Structure formats: structure tokens, C-alpha cells
Amino acid sequence: MSRPWPSELRLSPARDALTVRFDTGESFTLAAEYLRVESPSAEVRGHGGAPRKIVTGKEDVKIDALEPVGNYAVRIGFDDGHDSGLYSWDYLHKLGAERDRIWAAYLEAKGLAARQTG
Numbered sequence: 001m002s003r004p005w006p007s008e009l010r011l012s013p014a015r016d017a018l019t020v021r022f023d024t025g026e027s028f029t030l031a032a033e034y035l036r037v038e039s040p041s042a043e044v045r046g047h048g049g050a051p052r053k054i055v056t057g058k059e060d061v062k063i064d065a066l067e068p069v070g071n072y073a074v075r076i077g078f079d080d081g082h083d084s085g086l087y088s089w090d091y092l093h094k095l096g097a098e099r100d101r102i103w104a105a106y107l108e109a110k111g112l113a114a115r116q117t118g
Contacts, residue, residue: 004093009074015062018076020092028096036061036078037106038095039085054106054113 004022011018018035021027037044037055046052058080065077069086077083087095095102 003090006089006092009066011063011066015064015079018063018066020096022093026093026096028092028099030092030095030099032061032063032078033058034095034099034103035063035076035087036080036082038102039076039082040087040091041082041085043082043084052109054109056110056113 004024004026006020007023008021009018010021012029016032017029018032019027019029036058039045039055044053044055058078062079063076064079065075065083067075067077069075073086073088074092075083075086
């Protein structure tokens with residue numbers, strides 16, 4: 001079975017969402033906030049064996065730039081200065097296909113982090 005390959009990346013006029021269409025016929029519209037808090041960067045995922053960092057306060061973040069990286073990924077630049085995450089085609093597909101589960105887990109972790117620091 002071949003892996004899904006993007007056929008189109010389209011930034012919304014408001015720069016608050018990215019629509020990714022795949023050659024499988026699937027299409028996902030991913031909010032900028034979702035993409036930012038689920039960045040595959042070491043800053044978010046944790047350096048080395050460090051725990052994942054729960055990123056908050058990104059409700060109004062916008063996408064500033066999309067930069068192709070080879071033929072396997074796109075670097076997404078955000079207006080908060082974050083631009084170190086490389087979103088592979090597989091990762092973008094996963095973010096779309098599993099959005100409900102991933103977003104629910106993020107919201108739960110965000111709530112736990114808020115209660116621990118509050």
C-alpha cells in the first residue's frame with residue numbers, strides 16, 4: 001500500500017488554517033493553532049528524553065510561511081516566531097486523520113498542566 005501523498009496545500013485567506021489534499025482523495029483543514037501546538041519540533045516534542053511541552057496561548061496564531069523541504073515535508077512558519085517544525089507528509093496525514101483523538105489528548109493535557117500550575 002502506498003503512503004498518502006499531498007496533491008495540494010492551501011493556506012486560508014485569514015492564514016488561520018491549512019487545507020491539505022492527498023492523492024487518496026482525503027482532504028483535511030487543519031487550524032493554525034492545532035498545527036502550532038502539535039509541532040514536530042524538538043521544542044514541543046521534548047529534547048532528547050525530555051517530556052513533551054504543552055504549548056498554550058496559541059488560539060490566535062497565524063501561519064506566516066510555508067516552505068517545502070525536499071520532497072518529503074513542509075516547514076510551517078508561525079507569526080509567533082516558531083518555524084523549526086518539519087511537517088512530513090505522513091505527519092500531516094496523521095494530524096488530519098486522527099485530529100479528534102489528538103486534539104482531545106492535547107486539551108486534556110493542557111487542562112492538567114493548568115491545574116498543576118494554578
